[in-house]
Amino acid sequence: MTPISFDLAEPHGPRRPVDVLIVDDSVVVRRIMAKVLAADDRFSVTGAVSSGTQAIDFVRNQPVDLVLLDMQMPGMDGLEVLPRLLASERKVQVVLLSGTCREGSEIALQALAMGASDVVAKPSAGHFSDNFVEHLLDRLGHLVPAPERNRTPERIDEESARLRPLGTMVRAVGVGGSTGGISAIMTLLSGLNPGNAFPIFITQHLPANFQPLFAEQLHRATQRPVVIAEEGLPVRAGVIHVAPGNAHLSLVREARGRVTIRLSRERCLHGSFPAVDPMFLAMARVYxxxxxxxxLSGMGRDGLAGAHAIIEAGGWMIAQDHASSAVWGMPGSVARAGLASAILPPGSIGELILDQWQTAA
Known part of the structure; x- marks a missing residue:
């Protein structure tokens, strides 16, 4: 899911291929998928199994970076297997393949909310066209490479983390998340009253075709107006502005003081679209x-550079705690750097923001 490209060239030599496990009850599909991936030197197929139980055992005992998981299987289906795979200490990425679940559907978004990296519609075994293969490899090529995951901070004692003073002003709130971030965003926003007079910006690592349903779910959950960011769109207080799936959300303050959306497609450190860093950098500059x-929850360190910018501008940061995070990479990197004023579960984050806003009002 997280659109961070497999740029396999490192300053110290090429990166190793991404180890892939194929999970599908059809032997034909397993053979086709193995052949497709074997033809791309970015990937190495380390195994192919026919059930969720076999997949769980394989990941427990073998090195795996990425699991291609069939949604419909006898016994445990993909949604049942998914959380067990994500609970592995190996920090695997999971892409669900479904012959019946439409990309961008509510079931697909549910899978993403549970921590899946992407959901890709799968044709029947005899209809793996060149277009599908190209589409699949493009989607897999926008996932976090293994070396990036290996740089995820180790768990630290949150009680000993160095915390900054709480902010005394709330003019705008920006929320960034990746794996496991969707459910955290919903919980966080439920702690904010719909009438809060500040704009909210959200960058969640999601493919572009999921953004409309994500925005719709945000509106249903919060009763706030929700817009997908567009170039030149005026920023409005009380509105949730969601980064599109194919560009970064940035901001500019015009001569008369009005803040408007700017979309950027410049490659950032993490290569993702959308990335959290450009949003935080813009907020630091404007607010x-x-x-x-x-x-919030997510692999890697997207948001760390932007968090530095917010702190340098006099703003403040909140990180999701380890216990409630699906992956404590992104929030852990901010906490470890001593940039957070608080490390909390999502529900408490919303309450804290509301308290600080009301205190300053």
Whole structure:
């Protein structure tokens, strides 16, 4: 899911291929998928199994970076197997393949909310066209490579983390998340009253075709107006502005003081679209001490550079705690750097923001 490209060239030599496990009850599909991946030197097929139980055992005992998981299988289906795979200490990425679940559907978004990296519609075994193969490899090529996951911070004692003072101003709130971030965002926003007079910006690592349903679910859950960010769109207080899936959400303050959306497609450190760093950097530039950044569950370190910018501008950061995170990479990197004013579960984050906003009002 997280659109971070497999740029396999490292300054110190090429990266190793990504180890892939194929899970499908059809032997034909397993053979086709293995052949497709074997033809791409970015990937190495380390195994192919026919059931969820076999997949769980394989991941427990063998090195795996990425699991291609069939949604419909006898016994445990993909949604049942997914959380067990994600609970592995190996920090695997899971892409669900479904012959019946439409990309961008509510079931697909549910899988993403549970921590899947992507959901791709799968044709029947005899209809793996060149277009599908190209589409699949493109989607897999926008996932976090193994070396990036290996740089995820180790678990630290949150009680000993160095915390900054709480912010005293809330002019805008920016929320960034990736794997496991969707459910955290919903919980966080439920702690904010719909009438809060500050804009909210959200960058969640999601493919573009999921953004409309994500925005719809945000509206249903929060009763706030929700818009997908467009170039030149005026920023409005009380509105949730969601980064599109094919560009970064940035901001500019015009001569008369009006803040508008700017979309950027410049490659950032993590190569993702959308990335959290550009949003945080823009908030620091536009809102200064009134910028409140929130970093939620996700692999890697997207958001760390932007968090530095918010702190340097006088704003403040909140990180999701380890216990409630599906992956404590992104929030852990901010906590470890001593940039967070609080490390909390999502529900408490919303309450804290509301308290600080009401205190300053």
């Amino acid at each position: 200064g001490p009134g910028a409140c950044g929130v970093i």
